[in-house]
Amino acid sequence: MKPADPSLFDPITIGAVQCANRVMMAPLTRCRALAGSDAPHGLNALYYAQRASAGLIISEATQVMPEGKGYPNTPGIYSPEQEVGWKLVTEAVHAAGGKIFAQLWHVGAISHPDLQPDNRLPVAPSAINPGGNLYTQHGKRERVTPRALETHEIPAIVAAYQHAAALAKRAGFDGVEVHSANGYLLEQFIRDSSNHRTDQYGGSIANRLRLTLEVVDAVISVWGADRVGIRLSPVSPANGCKPDSNPQATYGTLVQELSARRLAYLHFIEGATGGERNLAGFDFAQARRNFGGVYIANNKYTREMAIAAVSNGSADAIAFGVPFISNPDLPRRLRLNAPLTLANSKTFYTAGPEGYTDYPALEADFVEV
Numbered sequence: 001m002k003p004a005d006p007s008l009f010d011p012i013t014i015g016a017v018q019c020a021n022r023v024m025m026a027p028l029t030r031c032r033a034l035a036g037s038d039a040p041h042g043l044n045a046l047y048y049a050q051r052a053s054a055g056l057i058i059s060e061a062t063q064v065m066p067e068g069k070g071y072p073n074t075p076g077i078y079s080p081e082q083e084v085g086w087k088l089v090t091e092a093v094h095a096a097g098g099k100i101f102a103q104l105w106h107v108g109a110i111s112h113p114d115l116q117p118d119n120r121l122p123v124a125p126s127a128i129n130p131g132g133n134l135y136t137q138h139g140k141r142e143r144v145t146p147r148a149l150e151t152h153e154i155p156a157i158v159a160a161y162q163h164a165a166a167l168a169k170r171a172g173f174d175g176v177e178v179h180s181a182n183g184y185l186l187e188q189f190i191r192d193s194s195n196h197r198t199d200q201y202g203g204s205i206a207n208r209l210r211l212t213l214e215v216v217d218a219v220i221s222v223w224g225a226d227r228v229g230i231r232l233s234p235v236s237p238a239n240g241c242k243p244d245s246n247p248q249a250t251y252g253t254l255v256q257e258l259s260a261r262r263l264a265y266l267h268f269i270e271g272a273t274g275g276e277r278n279l280a281g282f283d284f285a286q287a288r289r290n291f292g293g294v295y296i297a298n299n300k301y302t303r304e305m306a307i308a309a310v311s312n313g314s315a316d317a318i319a320f321g322v323p324f325i326s327n328p329d330l331p332r333r334l335r336l337n338a339p340l341t342l343a344n345s346k347t348f349y350t351a352g353p354e355g356y357t358d359y360p361a362l363e364a365d366f367v368e369v
């Protein structure tokens with residue numbers, strides 16, 4: 001007898017982590033850490049605990065060092081206060097039966113002196129202004145031309161990821177996801193549009209992948225590969241990141257390198273982050289075939305698409321972003337084909353509980369119609 005096709009609602013083992021289902025919570029920046037310390041606090045613990053029925057929660061992006069910050073009130077993962085705050089979060093999620101990975105982040109050029117220590121320039125592979133605007137604690141600002149990192153400064157960045165990974169472990173996370181997507185620092189190094197360096201971190205594909213792989217290796221040294229994942233967005237124009245000249249070759253090589261390291265999962269943003277899924281330039285199905293671990297797919301998945309993708313094998317699990325903001329009990333709603341609450345984008349990045357912890361769960365006695 002042929003075994004049944006896998007279902008979105010089946011359990012899955014990701015590396016060393018057992019997940020109750022394949023409806024994952026995508027990382028979602030909400031700008032609600034404590035001002036000043038950038039530490040998580042009780043409100044954040046409540047928000048994540050409400051969403052603990054996800055197969056796996058991937059935390060909002062967390063900066064691994066002060067220079068990695070690009071928005072007001074995003075949480076850090078480098079100080080003792082932040083460790084205490086994250087412990088509140090992981091304990092609340094575990095008490096509610098969930099699993100949670102920390103997404104480790106450095107924004108690189110996507111910052112502003114207002115958000116940097118001593119109002120310094122943000123750092124990046126090359127002095128290229130990503131363009132566009134951003135919001136700092138002082139209001140709307142134009143992006144600036146960052147300072148190109150000196151070669152001798154790069155080991156300190158790798159060390160910051162390693163330190164953050166160790167802090168995440170002490171804080172009780174189940175693993176970590178390296179944020180190498182959406183035009184932030186690691187992706188700025190990967191793409192030849194944003195990396196014009198002439199040292200060992202620029203030029204050839206191997207050189208442009210060097211920083212990401214050094215970071216991955218540093219994080220693996222703390223956690224073991226079976227508790228490390230990575231997020232990639234090979235064709236996304238997020239944050240003004242111009243296309244790589246050959247995403248298939250560049251990111252295809254990266255997938256091979258990550259498979260050789262036996263990473264627990266690849267988390268792909270298919271297409272433009274939060275937008276058009278069908279962009280040319282990268283064969284996601286081939287990446288799935290070439291990678292030995294779990295493939296988590298994301299971007300604009302509906303219930304129908306997610307059920308089909310898992311049952312036909314094009315993905316092992318699906319990460320949902322915006323739907324998880326307004327539906328804390330998303331797996332149950334998807335299972336019962338219950339109506340979804342629409343998210344209010346006006347409260348994505350505001351302070352306090354409104355639009356954060358006040359979205360209700362479905363009534364306990366809801367029955368499928």
Ligand SMILES: Cc1cc2nc3c(=O)[nH]c(=O)nc-3n(C[C@H](O)[C@H](O)[C@H](O)COP(=O)(O)O)c2cc1C
Nearest residue numbers: 026027028029060061274299300301320321322348
């Ligand atoms: C409010 C908001 C915050 C986000 N923050 C992050 C983040 O911290 N890290 C990240 O990798 N992606 C982030 N994203 C992208 C989402 O994880 C996801 O890729 C995107 O929303 C598309 O998935 P969806 O259609 O299921 O929402 C964010 C998106 C939104 C709407």
